[in-house]
Amino acid sequence: MTGAGLSQRSIETDRHRTVWIEAGPAQGPLMVFLHGWPELGLVWRRQIEFFSALGWRCVAPDMRGYGGSSRPDTMAAYEVRELVSDMVDLHDALGGGPAVWVGHDWGSAVAWSMASHHATRCRGVANLCVPDFARGFALPNLVPLVDRHVYPMERYPVGQWDYWLFYREHFAQASRDFEADVAATLALVYRTAPERKPGEPAFTADIRARKGWFGAAGRPPAMPLDQVLLGQDDFDAIVKAFAATGFAGADAWYMNDAANIAYAADAPNFGRLTLPALFIHATNDTVCDTMQSRLAEPMREDCERLSEVTLEGGHEIMLEAPGTVNEAIARWLTSAALV
Template identity: 30%
Template sequence: MSVITHRTVKTNGIHLHIAEAGQGPLVLLLHGWPESWYSWRHQLPALAAAGYHVVAPDVRGYGQSDKPWEIEAYSMKQLLADCTGLLDALGEKTAVIVGHDWGAAMAWTSAALHPERYRAVVGMSVPHLGRAPMPPTQLFQQMFQDTWLYILYFQQPGVAEAEFEADIPKALRTIFAGPPGYDPMSPIVRAKKRSDGYLTGLDAPATLPAWLTEEDLAYFVKEFSGSGFRSGLNRYRNMDRDWHELPELATTKIHQPALFVIGEQDPGRAFAPIEPMKALVPHLREPVIVPGALHWVQQERPAEVNAALLAFLKGLPT
């Protein structure tokens, strides 16, 4: 089995911690919220064994990477510059970019705006929907009206941080393994009042699902005990800024080979449909819908996800 090694690299004026394995063409793996490089623990050795140089950073604000304080430091423009700078630091002209959750948004946007650096793209759990017709927070207020929505709850600095950091082990246990508080269609979420928090009405399960061991959870808890939640939440606070800063996403298509992977039971399927993506990503392969998986698809079903990734990678032009 390929050994995962760790180091720190400088990019875009900050330091990123990266986990890496293998040698060969570069595959960049980007995690989402609230995660870390560790979310790719099953993919790193599998892709390395197949002949790829696999790199999974702690995205800025997470784990052992730098954590700028300013909200605007987490704009999509800054995150994209981190990625291209990481390629430069690794001495690579191009890579296949793979992302999950917010990492998927980073991957899609990177492929759209820097096609010369990314020869193919894979998004997991979050499809590419281009540019919204209005700033996202306004759109969500229109769409969900009186329904509590986690994205809107996350907008006020300090509020969600205080809730999660009051008991980090319980918060992460609930987010990963409890009822999905990110599902606006859930009866639990629909019953919430505007003043409620993310964890209101959600129970932390006594027993974890098979895909997440107590040791896995302890790793995430350790990382967030060191970093806190502010930086990761600041990504949500840049959604409107991104809309203003990246108007080109309204018309730019992704022409590289592309793959979308999502869990069969991911609540996002209800309000972020796949079909509109096909016009924006003309070379999208047949989407992979992973049976039985929820949102944390590459952790929940690593064998199926690894198989999908390797089939996609092996089918790319050399």
Template identity: 35%
Template sequence: MHIAEQGEGPLVLLLHGWPETWYSWRHQFQALADAGYHVVAPDQRGYGGTDRPEAVDQYSILHLVGDAVALIDALGEQTAVVVGHDWGAPVAWHTALLRPDRVRAVVGLSVPYRARTPAPPIGFMTQRFGAGFYQVYFQQRGVPEAALGRDLPDTFRRVLVGASGDGPAPIPIIPEGGSFLDLMPHPERLPSWLTEEDIAAFVEQFARSGFSGGLNWYRNIDRNWELTAAWATARITAPALFVTGDRDLVRKFGGPDMIAALPKWLPHLRGVIDLPGCGHWTQQERPAEVNAALLEFLKAL
């Protein structure tokens, strides 16, 4: 497992989402380290410089939680504050759910904790949104990888701008015969929070890793539903914080109950921070606000 780290003190794990790497937390290291924390952001399983198992079933939520706990062990700590964005948020939530003895507190960015659906999620999403819904589309082997990998600079310009508060942030339903990139036009210029150097960093990392590892996380959605049945009514007991943007595409298909349901599952929820005009890439788009929220939450623990 490849990690980036800075600082000394209580451990704070930062878990990235898709399609990202440790680099998505580049703006958080200095602020948290200066405040007295040991900040560690891994490339998660299948990404960047970390191993990429071939088998799809090696990317279940139990493997991903196991990686987080094993990283805490490898760093010589008993507990950590676990922070996750996008796909990293379900890993953070489930690490707190499955191993409350190892998690001092938990923070989710963009993706809230969700109760278990009454039926396997892929079928549920297909019924609700159709076969073009991006998580259903990603179940195909090879097709998404080919489209995303064809032109890496174009892919990252489209995805990072398109799903941001500066882009169209569309409901991600792919037209028949199309690809995920069809949802997001090629931007003429980058927004102020994103630079050509940032694009180049992601391009370099995914040129090495490819997209299959990250897409395999999606291909375990129904398997995760089966594996977590025993925790269907369990609650996350650690102190918790949720940060979201009002232009995040997750809000568009999550519905109005997405945030309203959080106190039921997070009895020690310390707050919900809603960032006006912010899209999906929360900590990249609004680093100052996210850093301030994290530091206030950490200080109060």
């Protein structure tokens, strides 16, 4: 389901099929929105509606492993190198003019990589929650930045990133548990974040000790939809998509650390960005904690024209606070002379 003002399109090349939604004038400046886990391009609806009304051609693909796009059955198919190549193919199909790339969660890793590996395809890059890692968005580069006041080494050796190791050690179980009740899994993910309590570990910090995301139950608890984040129609569309695809493709994005580090090392200028970049911090994001940990520090070293904005909300900040996210991006576009 797309809804009024949004059209759905697709391309298929020898290597990949990408399905996307878009709105706005076909000749308008291009803005591409990249989603993360476990999402679809549809989570950008309110950004697409806002910026298309301002004259932007707004495009939001279902990324590899999601929705109607290709779902290869090998782990290596989900390396960032492959994900970026998908976006290059999409960008060519959209005309190839320099775009503003906007990402969230794992989509941020792809958007940052578009900027570092394909700068001529970018006018600017804006990302939510996941900062730039010029050396690769990979567990070995995240663990040294963990806040050890919150996550003592002896109890939380990889801090809030424990779930990343759970995928590696129990991949089939993780997907199976999510799929036991797709609607309940997604209702749990798409919830307004509570105000963060200082010193409180993230839910993801002891997934292995609990023997899974949902412990011995092996399935998510039933809970009602939080309609602050998603309306019923969009939620139903996302549930339908994951009921069809499962979670294995989405989860496989976590399985390629070594390859992703190697790909990052191939970037020109050591991955350093000279184009305009915006990063949006979310105050209540406990996993991608850029407020109380050092997670954002590498980005500040490697982005020469970086702007930062802090917004009240949790990890799904573009859904929880769409108005302030849209305003922050719009202000940055103006200040960076991208409009």
